Amino acid sequence: MLKKVLIANRGEIALRVIRACRKLGVLSVAAFSDADAHLPFVREADEAHYLGPSPSADSYLRIDRIISLAKTHGCDGIHPGYGFLAENAAFAKACEDAGIEFIGPDSGAIDRLGDKRHAKAVAEKAGVPVTPWVKCAGEADAETIKAVESIGFPVMIKPAAGGGGKGMHKADSVEQLKTLIPKAAREAKASFGDDALLVEKFLPAPKHIEVQVVADKHGSVLHFFERECSLQRRHQKLLEETPSPSLSAEQREKICADAVAIAKAANYSNAGTCEFLFDEKQGSWYFCEVNTRLQVEHPVTEQVTGVDLVELQLRVASGERLEIKQDQVKQSGHAIELRINSEDPYADFMPSLGYIEAFSPPEGNGIRVDAGYHTGDSVTQFYDSLIAKLIVQGKDRKAATALALKALSEFLVVGVATTIPFHANLLQHKDVVAGKFDIHWVEKHMAELNQRGREQDAAVLAALMEYRHLQKVRAAQGKAGELAFDPWSSSSLPRVR
Numbered sequence: 001m002l003k004k005v006l007i008a009n010r011g012e013i014a015l016r017v018i019r020a021c022r023k024l025g026v027l028s029v030a031a032f033s034d035a036d037a038h039l040p041f042v043r044e045a046d047e048a049h050y051l052g053p054s055p056s057a058d059s060y061l062r063i064d065r066i067i068s069l070a071k072t073h074g075c076d077g078i079h080p081g082y083g084f085l086a087e088n089a090a091f092a093k094a095c096e097d098a099g100i101e102f103i104g105p106d107s108g109a110i111d112r113l114g115d116k117r118h119a120k121a122v123a124e125k126a127g128v129p130v131t132p133w134v135k136c137a138g139e140a141d142a143e144t145i146k147a148v149e150s151i152g153f154p155v156m157i158k159p160a161a162g163g164g165g166k167g168m169h170k171a172d173s174v175e176q177l178k179t180l181i182p183k184a185a186r187e188a189k190a191s192f193g194d195d196a197l198l199v200e201k202f203l204p205a206p207k208h209i210e211v212q213v214v215a216d217k218h219g220s221v222l223h224f225f226e227r228e229c230s231l232q233r234r235h236q237k238l239l240e241e242t243p244s245p246s247l248s249a250e251q252r253e254k255i256c257a258d259a260v261a262i263a264k265a266a267n268y269s270n271a272g273t274c275e276f277l278f279d280e281k282q283g284s285w286y287f288c289e290v291n292t293r294l295q296v297e298h299p300v301t302e303q304v305t306g307v308d309l310v311e312l313q314l315r316v317a318s319g320e321r322l323e324i325k326q327d328q329v330k331q332s333g334h335a336i337e338l339r340i341n342s343e344d345p346y347a348d349f350m351p352s353l354g355y356i357e358a359f360s361p362p363e364g365n366g367i368r369v370d371a372g373y374h375t376g377d378s379v380t381q382f383y384d385s386l387i388a389k390l391i392v393q394g395k396d397r398k399a400a401t402a403l404a405l406k407a408l409s410e411f412l413v414v415g416v417a418t419t420i421p422f423h424a425n426l427l428q429h430k431d432v433v434a435g436k437f438d439i440h441w442v443e444k445h446m447a448e449l450n451q452r453g454r455e456q457d458a459a460v461l462a463a464l465m466e467y468r469h470l471q472k473v474r475a476a477q478g479k480a481g482e483l484a485f486d487p488w489s490s491s492s493l494p495r496v497r
Helices: 011-024 040-044 063-072 089-097 107-114 116-125 142-151 174-192 249-265 298-305 309-317 397-409 420-428 430-434 446-477
Strands: 004-007 027-033 047-052 077-079 133-136 155-159 169-171 197-201 207-215 221-228 239-242 270-279 284-291 334-341 358-360 367-371 386-394 412-414
Touching: 004 011, 004 063, 011 027, 011 040, 011 309, 011 367, 011 386, 027 040, 027 063, 047 063, 063 077, 063 089, 077 309, 089 107, 107 116, 116 133, 116 197, 116 249, 116 284, 133 142, 142 174, 142 197, 155 174, 169 174, 174 197, 207 249, 207 284, 207 309, 221 249, 221 298, 239 298, 239 420, 249 270, 249 284, 270 309, 298 309, 298 334, 298 367, 298 386, 334 397, 334 420, 386 397, 397 420, 420 430, 420 446
Parallel strands: 004 027, 004 077, 027 047
Antiparallel strands: 133 197, 155 169, 155 197, 207 221, 207 270, 221 239, 239 334, 270 284, 334 386, 358 412, 367 386
16 A cells, blocks of 8 residues: 555645545645645645645646655655646656656556547547547647538537646637637646647537546456536536436446446556547437546545545555456445535626635535635635535435535535525526436526526525624624524625625
């Protein structure tokens, strides 16, 4: 087993890795920037060391500094989390060259699968259908335009590396292609350190279904079933769930087998996710890409399978064999994850920055909250807007949805706007209740969802003002303790002074 692991990430995923390390008796080391110096993950780790200035280009994307920190403090493993350098083959290679275990696939596998262009070639070799696509060097030259015209507009431009929806753009014409390819290349370079792109055929109404796999270094590959991730805005997932309400038992078995085949064809090890676009009407799917890392939404898989995926990552990285067999991996119940972002959904999801005056997550059976911020922390402009993940589990989808709504009503965040009320509206929409949605559904229904939320704002504002008034009264009386408070929690409203 690894002895000491540096976490090359921040926020809730850093905390998640720290807790898995503690479970296995592995020492954890946090690496933090100026902006993150006082966040919970820094306090929770066994050790915490300064990495660099707040901009990610000067801290969490600095391979040299991360490797130096790990070597200086005797770390034999580095966990990349997700985002930043998690799917960067050069980072994995730097770890290998330094004699440090990269807790993820080796650099060769990241080259084969982390680059979406290579991943599609691997999938084709494994006999898995892929969407039509072409390579792109970062500019819309004549050769690229001709190749794109051969597959037909509309098309989707994507970074070859990385994920999370960053750098993705739809183009409907050659003119848009000329504008959006350089833009996507710049965004890809800033987010992932690599400006390589690909362009693939845009499907009009697909669902986004992904399959979790874990492979050891001895040739064993297991799947941990699928996740439904179709409810997204601008390619950023808002809600994830498992099982998918769209798949039959036969389809589930086949799509999971396709994911295992891709992982085996790539000689993959550690945790990864195969993403597919699913045509529900035709009952067919197309391989899209592999995320060669842990996913933000991994908790829903953990909830329904009872498997600690981060623990498996650490064990596999330490050279252990997967002890469980595929027929021992079962799904039990239904789990939903909601991303709680510090964004104002009624102002085009504009980031909401500032001091968190109160952070009180819900508790109870079937409720899990993975949070990166607590009361007294500040949300800054330097990183993404995710402040917490709400995960619920019920006996079925209906029960999980009801529990999610209850948990949202008890989730209090004061000081920044959040997506909590938006999620409540989303879960209650008849199409979402029926499972009738695709990856474009949220964009088409945004006005309707926002209108329903605005109708609640007056009540939320009144509750928030009452909360502030009671805070002042209690402070004046010199009494300690939290106040009972149950509005539609963190409204989309700005801070009230």
